[in-house]
Amino acid sequence: MKRTYAYIHRWGLVLLSLLTMQHSFSQSLKSEDNTSTNVAELRVEANFTKHFKLHNQGINLYFSEAVFSRLYESTYSQLEGQQTDVSPYFRRSYTTIGLNYAPIPYLRIGTDYTLKLLGNKLKAGDGTANPTNEFLKHRISVYMTGQYTIDEWKFSLREKLDANIRTDSVNLHEKPQTALYLRHKVQAQYTIPGKPLKVYTYIELWNTLNQPVKYLNTYARVNQDGIATAYAGKTFGQYLSEIRAQAGLSWRVDKCNSLNLAYRFTYGYSRDINITHSKSLIELTHAKSYEHVILFSYDLDW
Numbered sequence: 001m002k003r004t005y006a007y008i009h010r011w012g013l014v015l016l017s018l019l020t021m022q023h024s025f026s027q028s029l030k031s032e033d034n035t036s037t038n039v040a041e042l043r044v045e046a047n048f049t050k051h052f053k054l055h056n057q058g059i060n061l062y063f064s065e066a067v068f069s070r071l072y073e074s075t076y077s078q079l080e081g082q083q084t085d086v087s088p089y090f091r092r093s094y095t096t097i098g099l100n101y102a103p104i105p106y107l108r109i110g111t112d113y114t115l116k117l118l119g120n121k122l123k124a125g126d127g128t129a130n131p132t133n134e135f136l137k138h139r140i141s142v143y144m145t146g147q148y149t150i151d152e153w154k155f156s157l158r159e160k161l162d163a164n165i166r167t168d169s170v171n172l173h174e175k176p177q178t179a180l181y182l183r184h185k186v187q188a189q190y191t192i193p194g195k196p197l198k199v200y201t202y203i204e205l206w207n208t209l210n211q212p213v214k215y216l217n218t219y220a221r222v223n224q225d226g227i228a229t230a231y232a233g234k235t236f237g238q239y240l241s242e243i244r245a246q247a248g249l250s251w252r253v254d255k256c257n258s259l260n261l262a263y264r265f266t267y268g269y270s271r272d273i274n275i276t277h278s279k280s281l282i283e284l285t286h287a288k289s290y291e292h293v294i295l296f297s298y299d300l301d302w
Contacts, residue, residue, distance in 0.1 A: 029220045029229050030281035033079035037289040040072040043264075045297035059101040066094045070119075090119045098141075106147055114139040132239075138165040144234065152193060158185040160291045173215040174273045179239070182207035197250040206242035213237060216273055219282055236271070243267045248295070264293040 002075035045066040068091040076083045093116070100110025105195035116137040160183040170177055174205055213236045219230045248262025269289060274283040 002164060027286060028222050028281060029146060029231070029285050030223075030276065032229075033077055033283070033285045034094075035075055035077050035287045037073065037075040037284055037287070039070065039086060039219065039289060039291040041069070041084075041291060041293045042071055043293055043295045044069075045295065047299045048061040048301070049301045051301065057101050057214075058083045059099070062096075062098050062100075062112075064094070064096045066096075068092045068094075078301060082101070092116060100143075106114075108145040109143070110145075111140075111142045114141070128241045138167070139163065140165070153190045154189040154191075156187045156189075157184075158187075161182070161184070173212055173275055176210050176212060178212070181209045183207055196237045198250040198252075199248070200250070202245070203246040204242075204246075205240060206244075208238045208241050209240060211271065212273065215275075216271075216282065220284060239269065239271065241269055246295075250299075256300055258299040258301070260295070260297040260299065262295040264291075264295055266291040266293070 013126065043066060045064060047064040049060055052061075065095075070086075070091040071088050073086040074083060086234040094114050096114040098110060098112025100108050102108045102206055103267065116139060116165055118135060118137060133272055140163045141160055143158055145156055145158040147154060147156040149155075162183060164179045164181070166175075166177055166179075177301040183204060183206050185202055185204040189198055190199040192199050201264065204224060216236050220236070221229055221234075225228050244264065244266045246264040250258055250260045252258045268286045272285040272287050274285070275281075276283065
């Protein structure tokens with residue numbers, strides 16, 4: 001009887017060990033892809049700002065509306081070895097309201113709220129975007145801008161914290177419900193003497209703060225066959241998600257009205273994690289994008 005019990009116990013341990021090993025490898029890296037997207041986009045924007053003072057402090061109340069139209073989009077997938085083109089479509093619109101003030105001449109502090117309506121680039125059968133997949137996001141921001149003027153030159157540095165809140169349901173192992181970004185923007189502006197013209201250029205960096213990494217760090221080091229991947233011994237962390245550079249010209253038509261024309265180039269990177277339906281395999285995509293944007297805007301200040 002004891003020998004029978006020992007026999008059953010021993011094979012039970014072996015079976016448990018095999019099950020444990022299978023579970024260890026059940027959530028693993030199925031595939032890794034690198035995608036590259038080239039984009040051309042048109043942006044039209046209207047901005048309205050009301051200036052007033054409270055206890056000798058300059059306060060700005062502002063409202064803006066921006067509409068983005070994607071003119072061209074082409075994505076190449078290294079894993080699939082093919083290119084996907086999407087017909088022109090409505091990309092998104094941003095409605096923003098905000099308030100800022102200057103407690104001291106060279107420092108401005110502010111906050112704003114943006115309602116985002118995002119179009120979905122998933123194609124329908126005829127190659128167009130599917131508008132039924134549009135959804136909303138909310139963005140809440142706080143920022144500080146240091147600025148310094150030398151003759152016709154004005155230099156500024158802005159630090160901004162963004163909280164982007166999704167309204168759809170997400171897998172928190174793949175993406176956060178509220179994504180946090182820290183943005184750093186350096187700008188130089190020059191006023192042409194005797195002319196109602198200003199030229200400017202800036203560069204802005206976006207850093208992620210809370211992209212999900214725990215699940216990926218746990219299961220991306222071994223593939224579905226239990227073989228170590230290129231990520232064995234490496235750790236995923238937060239990353240630089242966007243680099244934006246812009247140059248523009250502003251023409252003050254009169255005391256209250258201005259017209260602006262600008263060109264913007266954006267390099268974007270995202271680490272897209274997809275956990276398959278069975279939650280047993282991970283698809284990891286390193287998505288890079290290159291965006292060229294022509295921007296027209298109208299400003300009303302009073």
